[in-house]
Amino acid sequence: MGILKDKVILITGGSSGIGKSTAQLVATEGAVVVIGDIQDKEGNETASEIVKNGHQASYLRMDVTDFESVKKVTEEVSSRHGRLDGAFNNAGIEGPTAKISDYENLDWKKVLDVNLTGVYNCIKCQIDEMQKQAGGGSIVSTSSAAGLIGIPGASGYNSAKHGVIGLSKTIALEYASQNIRVNAVCPGFIETPMLERVTDASIKIREQLIKMVPMKRVAKPSEIADAVAWLLSERSSYVTGVALPVDGGWIAQ
Numbered sequence: 001m002g003i004l005k006d007k008v009i010l011i012t013g014g015s016s017g018i019g020k021s022t023a024q025l026v027a028t029e030g031a032v033v034v035i036g037d038i039q040d041k042e043g044n045e046t047a048s049e050i051v052k053n054g055h056q057a058s059y060l061r062m063d064v065t066d067f068e069s070v071k072k073v074t075e076e077v078s079s080r081h082g083r084l085d086g087a088f089n090n091a092g093i094e095g096p097t098a099k100i101s102d103y104e105n106l107d108w109k110k111v112l113d114v115n116l117t118g119v120y121n122c123i124k125c126q127i128d129e130m131q132k133q134a135g136g137g138s139i140v141s142t143s144s145a146a147g148l149i150g151i152p153g154a155s156g157y158n159s160a161k162h163g164v165i166g167l168s169k170t171i172a173l174e175y176a177s178q179n180i181r182v183n184a185v186c187p188g189f190i191e192t193p194m195l196e197r198v199t200d201a202s203i204k205i206r207e208q209l210i211k212m213v214p215m216k217r218v219a220k221p222s223e224i225a226d227a228v229a230w231l232l233s234e235r236s237s238y239v240t241g242v243a244l245p246v247d248g249g250w251i252a253q
């Protein structure tokens with residue numbers, strides 16, 4: 001019996017990288033998974049693969065920057081499955097690498113819109129659904145090690161990821177007494193399409209990143225999925241308002 005048996009869980013950005021791996025794992029742990037993303041083909045394929053493996057999953061198009069789209073999908077998940085036990089707000093973009101004098105204002109808006117307002121939209125709609133049901137719920141959002149320390153060249157991304165932690169702590173306090181737990185996960189360097197884009201598939205840049213990590217390697221997406229599945233499950237029943245680094249020791253230095 002899995003740690004998420006019969007839990008209804010919505011995962012944004014679930015068609016790629018960390019979100020996809022988490023969708024696969026939580027389904028294996030018994031959850032009814034709904035993937036929300038803007039990549040319809042990949043989202044449908046991920047859901048189909050999970051179903052082929054004997055688990056429960058579906059895909060719904062959802063743009064996290066569009067409040068009405070988020071509201072519609074969140075309500076649909078609850079009405080289709082009877083409740084919403086958990087959510088993983090993970091959709092994100094990397095944005096450009098540039099010092100602030102070269103950082104375009106439009107890029108700032110775009111990165112904040114997806115990586116912070118997107119999480120706000122999701123949490124707001126999820127709280128509405130979770131409050132209607134007995135038992136509470138568990139919300140996990142993807143911040144980053146970049147949400148805990150400054151990293152030159154990524155002012156938009158770092159600000160948004162710091163914001164995800166502040167937002168998660170605030171909502172955690174607002175709803176702790178209703179047993180709605182709200183946490184953030186802070187990945188270090190994870191082997192996903194995003195990391196490939198950021199390093200431009202350059203072996204030299206990758207080697208530099210790996211040197212910064214005490215464990216001397218990047219992580220597999222499944223290593224983040226394991227932490228998220230735990231936070232979504234009742235195994236973490238007394239954990240709320242935390243920002244959990246999963247980073248091979250990077251920010252402990």
Ligand SMILES: NC(=O)c1ccc[n+]([C@@H]2O[C@H](COP(=O)([O-])OP(=O)(O)OC[C@H]3O[C@@H](n4cnc5c(N)ncnc54)[C@H](O)[C@@H]3O)[C@@H](O)[C@H]2O)c1
Nearest residue numbers: 013016017018037038063064091092144187189190192194
């Ligand atoms: N890969 C890393 O090293 C790393 C490190 C720290 C944090 N993160 C964070 O992890 C999360 C997942 O990243 P990943 O590395 O798996 O990247 P990825 O590019 O593989 O996946 C990102 C997913 O988000 C979806 N998405 C983007 N904009 C969206 C929108 N407006 N609405 C709905 N979905 C949208 C994409 O379609 C994609 O499926 C992101 O929030 C990212 O910032 C990644």
